[in-house]
Amino acid sequence: MSETTAAQPAAHRSAAYDSAFLRACRHEPVPHTPVWFMRQAGRSLPEYHKVREGIPMLDSCMRPELVKEITLQPVRRHKVDAAIFFSDIVVPLKAIGIDVDIKAGIGPVIADPIRTRADLQRLRPLEPDDVPYVTEAVGLLVDELGSTPLIGFAGAPFTLASYLIEGGPSKNHERTKAMMYGEPELWAELVDRLAVITSAFLKVQIEAGASAVQLFDSWVGSLAPDDYRRSVMPASTKVFESVAEYGVPRIHFGVGTGELLGLMGKAGADVVGVDWRVPLDVASSRVGADKALQGNLDPAVLFGPTKVVETKAREVLHAASSLSTSGHIFNLGHGVLPSMDPDALSRLVAFVHEASAR
Numbered sequence: 303m304s305e306t307t308a309a310q311p312a313a314h315r316s317a318a319y320d321s322a323f324l325r326a327c328r329h330e331p332v333p334h335t336p337v338w339f340m341r342q343a344g345r346s347l348p349e350y351h352k353v354r355e356g357i358p359m360l361d362s363c364m365r366p367e368l369v370k371e372i373t374l375q376p377v378r379r380h381k382v383d384a385a386i387f388f389s390d391i392v393v394p395l396k397a398i399g400i401d402v403d404i405k406a407g408i409g410p411v412i413a414d415p416i417r418t419r420a421d422l423q424r425l426r427p428l429e430p431d432d433v434p435y436v437t438e439a440v441g442l443l444v445d446e447l448g449s450t451p452l453i454g455f456a457g458a459p460f461t462l463a464s465y466l467i468e469g470g471p472s473k474n475h476e477r478t479k480a481m482m483y484g485e486p487e488l489w490a491e492l493v494d495r496l497a498v499i500t501s502a503f504l505k506v507q508i509e510a511g512a513s514a515v516q517l518f519d520s521w522v523g524s525l526a527p528d529d530y531r532r533s534v535m536p537a538s539t540k541v542f543e544s545v546a547e548y549g550v551p552r553i554h555f556g557v558g559t560g561e562l563l564g565l566m567g568k569a570g571a572d573v574v575g576v577d578w579r580v581p582l583d584v585a586s587s588r589v590g591a592d593k594a595l596q597g598n599l600d601p602a603v604l605f606g607p608t609k610v611v612e613t614k615a616r617e618v619l620h621a622a623s624s625l626s627t628s629g630h631i632f633n634l635g636h637g638v639l640p641s642m643d644p645d646a647l648s649r650l651v652a653f654v655h656e657a658s659a660r
């Protein structure tokens with residue numbers, strides 16, 4: 303290893319630097335496997351429903367005190383090893399003037415989808431001044447969290463492009479693929495502009511004190527590897543490179559990405575998130591021993607009896623323990639579902655800590 307005493311980015315000196323989560327991201331020994339859950343903040347928690355009452359989703363993301371409270375709720379309740387910033391992947395789009403709303407039970411809906419070259423003009427770069435509430439909320443959180451790391455995040459270019467082109471959630475991403483295959487130059491410019499916006503959104507969070515970032519490419523699993531390599535990877539790589547200088551761990555995740563894991567790692571991730579369809583030892587052989595892995599219990603297992611949850615969680619830990627890499631962060635293979643019993647999640651955290659104690 304090179305010297306570690308030379309000038310280091312601020313994040314390296316944060317109070318969370320020696321947390322189990324950040325140590326695992328760096329492949330360093332940990333006292334126990336760290337655990338957090340994608341979508342841990344939100345609708346599975348009664349205390350979330352209480353504080354969100356009457357406040358539209360995207361409005362709630364612009365209120366720093368509320369964001370702080372919602373982000374902290376799962377940390378207090380479940381004793382997870384990391385907090386994830388409460389926001390949404392469409393927040394930076396809204397901040398540059400895109401008319402987007404989040405409809406309950408549906409997801410992001412775009413009033414005027416982006417489909418032509420003229421539409422691209424609406425995707426201007428994001429400035430820190432467009433999201434002062436993000437800087438403020440991250441600052442409040444980092445003060446309050448102390449040695450617990452805060453994960454910042456953003457949507458990756460492909461997943462954002464899909465919402466923008468389709469106008470909302472999509473099963474088959476027809477219009478998205480029509481542009482990708484039919485108008486490759488327009489597509490390339492679109493995902494490049496999204497890479498610029500996403501990079502700026504991540505930088506705002508890191509500069510305000512986030513000690514890791516996750517790039518969600520939730521729907522990129524709909525692509526074959528060659529199409530990913532040609533049409534998506536350059537934009538995602540640009541995002542990862544833009545934040546490399548900070549030295550904070552960069553996590554990359556998408557659903558159904560078993561065949562893309564190697565490429566997603568190569569795009570520039572330090573940690574690759576794995577859904578439940580690929581065992582972690584197999585995933586590791588695809589991404590290589592230099593990357594840490596995050597995952598990957600099937601979220602639906604949480605609806606089963608505690609004994610089964612524990613057996614399945616132990617299988618995840620076992621697959622991870624046989625890796626040539628030491629870095630494992632326990633998570634679900636996708637987000638917490640609104641109907642999940644929060645007590646089952648708290649029990650799972652305690653179980654993972656106990657079963658992995660070294």
Ligand SMILES: Cc1c2[nH]c(c1CCC(=O)O)Cc1[nH]c(c(CCC(=O)O)c1C)Cc1[nH]c(c(CCC(=O)O)c1C)Cc1[nH]c(c(C)c1CCC(=O)O)C2
Nearest residue numbers: 340341342343344388389390391406407408409518520637
């Ligand atoms: C694809 C995606 C979106 N948003 C996000 C992704 C990537 C993660 C993934 O793959 O699940 C990211 C996201 N959205 C939210 C978070 C908060 C932090 C956390 O993980 O706890 C995060 C990390 C809050 C939210 N984002 C949203 C909610 C629910 C809104 C509400 O409470 O009314 C929350 C808590 C809304 C949202 N926003 C989006 C969807 C599909 C939905 C759900 C719509 C629904 O079923 O009602 C887009």
